[in-house]
Amino acid sequence: MMKKYANNSPEAMARLLIMLMMGDGNMDPREIDSLEKLHIYETLDISRQRFIEVLHAYCNDLSDEAEEDGSIHLIDRQRIDDLLDTVDDPKKRLLVATLALDLTKADKTISEAELAIYTHMLDRWHLTLDDIEDAFAS
Secondary structure (H helix, E strand, C coil): CCCCCCCCCHHHHHHHHHHHHHCCCCCCHHHHHHHHHCCHHHHHCCCHHHHHHHHHHHHHHHHHCCCCCCCCCCCCHHHHHHHHCCCCCHHHHHHHHHHHHHHHCCCCCCCHHHHHHHHHHHHHHCCCHHHHHHHHHC
16 A cells, blocks of 8 residues: 555655656666756755655555565556546646656656656646647746
8 A cells, every 4th residue: 555645745746756767667876866957856845855755655665565476566557547646736747747757868768667657647647748848838
């Protein structure tokens, strides 16, 4: 069972970025570095320390869900949908989708897992890349 955060909270938004970063099972150091370069802490209104706490909680929640043989399903549609539903404010969805796009490009490669999660995020939230570009071009 995933830890509960208030809907649309900085923690709920941070956890979505963490889910995306960990989707391929590889947390690239460049992704962590890019959190600061992209001003993600300030944008989400969360401290670096609190972001790390959310990251640890997410990892603990994943390990609690492990199968008896120890395998962990990083991509689980129900979990992803449940987490995506914790951000329901349209402006915050647009913000998270934009930050997620910037983050996935940080390590210069977008893995199949990251792409699948990101595409699902956009579909579930009824967003397009044009929506993101329009919102942040102005």
